[in-house]
Amino acid sequence: MAHLLHLDSSLLGDRSVTRKLSARAADAWRAAHPGGTVTYRDLGSDPLPHVTEATALARMLPPEQHTPAQAASWALSEELVNEVKQADTILLGLPLYNYGAPSSVKSWVDHLIAIGLSIDAQTQAGLLAGKEFIVLAARGGGYDEGTPREGWDHAEAWLPHGVAATGLEPRFITAQLTLAEAQPFMAALIPLAKESMAAAERQIDDLWSLVPVAA
């Protein structure tokens, strides 16, 4: 049975671009995987705690030596790693806040990276390799090559490195210039913004369109 893990992290509820895109992707996945099951986690409205000293020490000590706080943090890591292990596909809605990933997404990654859970303790191999990891990203501006703020999207730049040790390899589908309609000084960019959104939607609709349909 195919299984999907669907994660959101935006704080903007119904106004969120990444929530709209991840919902579209989840719908497309469901249509292509009849009978498939879904786990949903909302890092935006129900964030994981920041990692603590107990999280760090739990990674340096064998589980049988954990204090209660270390054991609790390790159990949370196990839960989050198992959620990913049980999924064939992971969808993550990733907005850009102050030019970085939401702190809740950083927390998710920090809890997820654990030798003995997501990384093999002997070989250092990533134990989450081979998953389909689709990131539905949005950014209010445009930070491509040649723009005045080239390289200011530090969420997309960081995430592949942040999860690399686990074997996860994010594929990004990104809508940019999403603030163009709301910001008068960006009015000239509205056509580009619409083009970017349409391209993102097309990429989502094409994700599982090659799955054979019963005749």
Next chain:
Amino acid sequence: MAHLLHLDSSLLGDRSVTRKLSARAADAWRAAHPGGTVTYRDLGSDPLPHVTEATALARMLPPEQHTPAQAASWALSEELVNEVKQADTILLGLPLYNYGAPSSVKSWVDHLIAIGLSIDAQTQAGLLAGKEFIVLAARGGGYDEGTPREGWDHAEAWLPHGVAATGLEPRFITAQLTLAEAQPFMAALIPLAKESMAAAERQIDDLWSLVPVAA
């Protein structure tokens, strides 16, 4: 009266490199500013909450329309912005976790960025400009040009952009390869690690050494 804001964020307590460096810098600052006062905030052991929908909405609505949750988040932003405004110098200990800033540092920045508090609502000018902002950074590996993981330090790359709207301009003093002594595969890098640490300490000791001493 000179005032210092000293922030730490490492989870490693006494073993933290950034805590050692920021403490050395705070000592140097105190020595050069007799009678100066210090505010200390520990983002590592006492992290700020992740920003929430209330944080986001508090930034879109006039204060008199805030719900209690929005008012509480806005009050926290005011507190954090005032801490920075009251300081002449800010020291921040910044470790690198999973190739990014600690989520607690991202949260601090997210709470700090607020039009009407740290950014002028009319002119968009950064209201925290002109502060001395020294970041004591550490990274376990080496991510300089020409290394296999060139560009994997996404904490130093992000922070100047993350706080740019406020006018804060971080100056980095960085110790790298700090895991060289602990990791057998990095043993050959121990001399470079020692050199990097010595250079960081020298830069700290020189920070306020030109302040005239009474004869």
